[in-house]
Amino acid sequence: MNQPPSEIQPVRQPLPPAESWLEGVPTPAQQKQDGYAVAALATSLPGMVPIALVLAGIALRRIKRTGGRGKRLAYGALLVSLCWVIATAVAVTLNLIGEHRAGIGRTVPISQVAVGRCFDADLDADALKLVRIADCAAPHTGEAYAKVSAALAGLSVAQTGTVATQQCAGAFVEFVGKPYERSELDMYYVVLENRDVADGNVLCLVGMPGTKLTGTMRGSQR
Structure with missing residues (x-):
């Protein structure tokens, strides 16, 4: 007896692994x-x-x-x-x-400190001859703020001190913004020449013994 032919089944490919779909x-x-x-x-x-x-x-x-x-x-x-x-x-x-x-960090005679330069030194020393140039933005001892002209020829030591102090005091109030008499800062001077010179013969300095200054004292009102 002949067996009837079976139904034709479609050929199905196996599904690929799920991972391969993400390639x-x-x-x-x-x-x-x-x-x-x-x-x-x-x-x-x-x-x-x-x-x-x-x-x-x-x-x-x-x-x-x-x-x-x-x-x-x-x-x-x-x-x-x-x-x-x-x-x-x-x-x-x-x-x-x-x-x-x-010249920051260089040691120079105090008479060679230029106006506007700050320095480190012992301001309590009896004779201040050498200072070290410092950065004004960093803590420092003092600052040269002016050169003034003073008629010193023929004056005694005491008279020289009086005249130099008066001249530096005038420049002090212009620089700091407060009269020296009412300021907490101290003032110093260095006589560069006994005779008058064009750019001034007295160097004026400002500082505060035992205290470091930071920044210029120009207009500080101290």
């Missing part, structure tokens, strides 16, 4: 910018270089491992940090050059 499709982790890369760029902009470098290094390692996004941000953070390092190095170099030109 080439970014995962959520790959679509999102790496948080460390974002943080690295954010901290590099205000100049937080050490933190930015660490975060950028972590970000690049994570991105290499996971295939995430943010490599450009991490490299951008490294570039910004490099710019900060270069800018800082240039600023330090220029500052050192400026200090060298200004």
